[in-house]
Every structure is written in structure tokens, then in C-alpha cells.
Amino acid sequence: MRPPEGPVAAVFFDGQTSSRHEVSVSVDWRTPAALILDGTTPGLPRRWPLDRLRALSDRADVKTLVVTVVADTEDEAPRDPARLVIADPALRDWIRTSRPDLFRRDLREGARFRLATRAIGALAAFLVILFVLLPQMANTLAGLIPAEREAQLGKATVRQIEMVFGGSGGIARCETQDALAIWNALAERFVDRAAYDAPLTVIVLDDPMVNAFAAPGGHIVFFRGMIDAAQSPDELAAVMAHEVGHVVARDPTRLMLRSVGSVGLLGLLLGDFAGGGLIVILADQLLDSSYSSEAELQADAYAFERMVAEGIDPGALGDLFGRLRDRHGDVDGLVSHIVTHPSLSERMAEARRQSERVGNPSPALTEAQFETLKASCRGD
Known part of the structure; x- marks a missing residue:
């Protein structure tokens, strides 16, 4: 072709x-x-050597060819900012077929190294923000959120979880009047009102998942599977005390704030994650008990102290953990988090050491109250 x-x-x-x-x-x-560009425009004629022609490759219109020329600039990609749009079929097709470097990507010497260095620096900054600054900011801001706002977020989170398990109509709750009274009284026994003065809301969902978690705003959620797995009132009380420890420490709110920051950063990189998607992400993290090792150990310590103060055997928490690990392995909701936690053995041993502090423990609930809680999800 000529x-x-x-x-x-x-x-x-x-x-x-x-x-x-x-x-x-x-x-x-x-x-x-070279191509000679001539006309009445100031700066013309121009001479563009053929071997320095470069095409813009992001063009959808195949009927035209847009070219520029490699030039001396300070940019990483050294190209003249001027553009030439060629619609003549003969010239367009000849340039496309005869110029092997037409679609070449030109970079200055050392540009790849500089770009790689900047990319590594940007990644390091992102990781510092994500894993250092965001947790510190979350710790500070958790105590500044108004209680009513926190409660609204917790309510929305619980609703999302109900929809995950029960569709748009939501999963059924085990809410007999007698059972709720027992749950609320049990929760109140473990809350330190000097540290947390907002209301607590206990919710029991009719699902076999062995799980329990705290949501923002004082919401504590038990699944039927956790109730069925408990063999004594003290085991349910131990789980309740542990979750109240998360509430008092405002761990769910810190998790929410970290999620907000993480979602915002990821949104900048990958697209918009704002809005209702945040609630979905937070609900998923709570279901997976995504607290830090430190937060889990602190919730354990809180539960042990409150149980000892109430004369309840803290060793029940270790008994429950050990039995669930033996029975379920490393799956099923809360069990998955418990059994894969790196300090599980130490946590179980600590629970049994704490039981020595209670000389003559008393059951957390009567057998009748314990049976009321178990029967509430059986429809008895």
C-alpha cells in the first residue's frame, strides 16, 4: 500500500x-x-517524522486515525500535545500498516522505576491509613457519637441480618414475654452502668447458627443455635457477659467507624461503596465476630470480672468454648471465630483459672428460667 x-x-x-x-x-x-502539516494556522508548517508518529489507542471511531508525535517534554510519556485527525482512507490505512511503532507506549528512561516507586509509596500510605490511622480515629470517635444515632445504626444492622436469614420478611424472633424478661434481667446483671448508661436490647433469632454478637447501640443478638448448644444457665450467662463487655467497650461502634473509613478508601479505589452497602458490610463483619484479639481478650476479662462479682462460675465460658470446638470443628458462625482465634487455649485456661475466684458459685438462672429460654424458640 502506497x-x-x-x-x-x-x-x-x-x-x-x-x-x-x-x-x-x-x-x-x-x-x-515525515508528514508535512501545512495551513494558515500559526506555527505551521510542521514536520512530523514518520518514525516518531504515535496513535491515540483509546479511540472507538475506526474511520479516523488520530496521531501525535514523540517530542521533548518533561512528561513521563514524551509526546507533543498537538493532535492530527486523519479521515482520508488512503493516508489513514497507509500509516496504520506501514508504521510498526504507531501504537508504541513511550516512557522516559527511568520512568518505570519512578512509577513503581510512587505506586509502592501510595500502597504503603494506604495500608498505614487502613491499619493504623483508622483504628486510632475509630477509638477516638466511638465515644463522640450520640447514643440515639448509635442505636439507629444498630437497629438497621440487626434488620439487615434478619433479612439475610429470612428474606424481605425477616427471620422470626423468639420473643415470648417471659423469655424477654429473663434475657433483659440477665443482661442488666452484667452491665457496668458507670461505664455504659444507654439501654440494652436483647434479640433472639430463630436460626440454628451457633452465634451471638453485639451490634452498635446496645443491641445483643443471640441465635437459637447458641441457646440449644448451652448445657447450663452459666454458659448462656458467660456468652451474655462477653457480649455485654463488647457493648460497654463500644467495640461494635468502633468496628462500624473502621468500616466507614475502609469503605470510603476502597470506594476511592474501586468505586462507590457508600449508602446501604455499608450496613451490609457491617452486618457481615458482626456475624463473623471480626474484632481484634485485644478486643476479644478485653471482653473476656470484662465477663470474668462481672461473673465473679455476681457469684457465677466464669469457667462456664471455657467449658462452652471447648465443647463447641470439639463438636463443630472450625465452622458455623461464632464457632468459626472461636476455634480459629490464635489465643483460644489461653482463653479457655484463663476462664477456668477465674473460676477459682468464686468459692461457692450460684447458677445464673434457675432451671425453670433456663428451660423458658430454651423453650421460647421451640414454640413450647
């Missing part, structure tokens, strides 16, 4: 203004061979 014999019409953009300029383009074969 180029046109004479000049052809094209459109030139000088890269300085938005004005389009009608120009004529011809091929000059004198060494080095």
Missing part, C-alpha cells in the same frame, strides 16, 4: 486551544521521511 500522491485534508488541534484547524497533509520522503 500513500496518497498529493496533499490530503485533515484536522489539526494545536494542544493549546480547543480550536480545530483545517490543514493539508503530504508525505515528504527526504531523510528522515
Whole structure:
């Protein structure tokens, strides 16, 4: 294929203004061979060597070819800001077939190293924000959120979890009046009102998952599977005391604040994650008990202290953990978190050591109250 014999019409953009300029383009074969751009536009004629022509590759219109030329600039990709739009089929197709470097990506020497260095620096900054600054900010801000706002978030989170397990109508709750009275009284026994003065809300969901968690705003959720797994009132009380420890420490709210920051950062990188998606993410994290090792150990310590103060055997928490691990392995909700926690053995041993502090323990509930809680999800 040969180029046109004479000049052809094209459109030139000088890269300085938005004005389009009608120009004529011809091929000059004198060494080095070049395109000659001529017209009435200031700065013309221009000579663009053929071996320095580069095409814009992000064009959807195949009927035109837009080219520029490699030039001396301070940019990492050294290209002239001027553009030439070629619609003449003969010249367009000849350039495409005869210029092997037309779609080459030109970078200055050392540019790849500089870009890689900047990318590593950006990644390091992102990780510092995600894993250092956000947790510190969450710790500070958790105590500043108004109680009513926190309660609204917790309510929305619990509703999302109910929809996950029960569809748009939500999962059934085990809410007999007698059972709720027992649950609320049990929770109140473990809350330190000097540290947390907002209301507590206990919710029991009719699902076999062995799980319990605290949501923002004093919401404590038990699943039927956890109730069925408990063999004594003290085991349910131990789980309740542990979750109240998370509430008092405002761990769910800190988790929410970290999620907000993480979602915002990820949204900048990957797209918009705002809005209702945040509640979904937070609900999923709570279901997975995604607290830090430190938060889990602190909730254990809180539960042990409150149980000892109430004369209840803290060793029940270790008994429950051990039995669930033996029975379920490393799956099923709360069990998955418990059995994969790196300090599980130490936590179980600590629970049994704490039981020595209670000389003559008393059951957390009567057998009748314990049976009322178990029967509430059986429909007895």
C-alpha cells in the first residue's frame, strides 16, 4: 500500500486551544521521511517524522486515525500535545500498516522505576491509613457519637441480618414475654452502668447458627443455635457477659467507624461503596465476630470480672468454648471465630483459672428460667 500522491485534508488541534484547524497533509520522503502539516494556522508548517508518529489507542471511531508525535517534554510519556485527525482512507490505512511503532507506549528512561516507586509509596500510605490511622480515629470517635444515632445504626444492622436469614420478611424472633424478661434481667446483671448508661436490647433469632454478637447501640443478638448448644444457665450467662463487655467497650461502634473509613478508601479505589452497602458490610463483619484479639481478650476479662462479682462460675465460658470446638470443628458462625482465634487455649485456661475466684458459685438462672429460654424458640 502506497500513500496518497498529493496533499490530503485533515484536522489539526494545536494542544493549546480547543480550536480545530483545517490543514493539508503530504508525505515528504527526504531523510528522515515525515508528514508535512501545512495551513494558515500559526506555527505551521510542521514536520512530523514518520518514525516518531504515535496513535491515540483509546479511540472507538475506526474511520479516523488520530496521531501525535514523540517530542521533548518533561512528561513521563514524551509526546507533543498537538493532535492530527486523519479521515482520508488512503493516508489513514497507509500509516496504520506501514508504521510498526504507531501504537508504541513511550516512557522516559527511568520512568518505570519512578512509577513503581510512587505506586509502592501510595500502597504503603494506604495500608498505614487502613491499619493504623483508622483504628486510632475509630477509638477516638466511638465515644463522640450520640447514643440515639448509635442505636439507629444498630437497629438497621440487626434488620439487615434478619433479612439475610429470612428474606424481605425477616427471620422470626423468639420473643415470648417471659423469655424477654429473663434475657433483659440477665443482661442488666452484667452491665457496668458507670461505664455504659444507654439501654440494652436483647434479640433472639430463630436460626440454628451457633452465634451471638453485639451490634452498635446496645443491641445483643443471640441465635437459637447458641441457646440449644448451652448445657447450663452459666454458659448462656458467660456468652451474655462477653457480649455485654463488647457493648460497654463500644467495640461494635468502633468496628462500624473502621468500616466507614475502609469503605470510603476502597470506594476511592474501586468505586462507590457508600449508602446501604455499608450496613451490609457491617452486618457481615458482626456475624463473623471480626474484632481484634485485644478486643476479644478485653471482653473476656470484662465477663470474668462481672461473673465473679455476681457469684457465677466464669469457667462456664471455657467449658462452652471447648465443647463447641470439639463438636463443630472450625465452622458455623461464632464457632468459626472461636476455634480459629490464635489465643483460644489461653482463653479457655484463663476462664477456668477465674473460676477459682468464686468459692461457692450460684447458677445464673434457675432451671425453670433456663428451660423458658430454651423453650421460647421451640414454640413450647
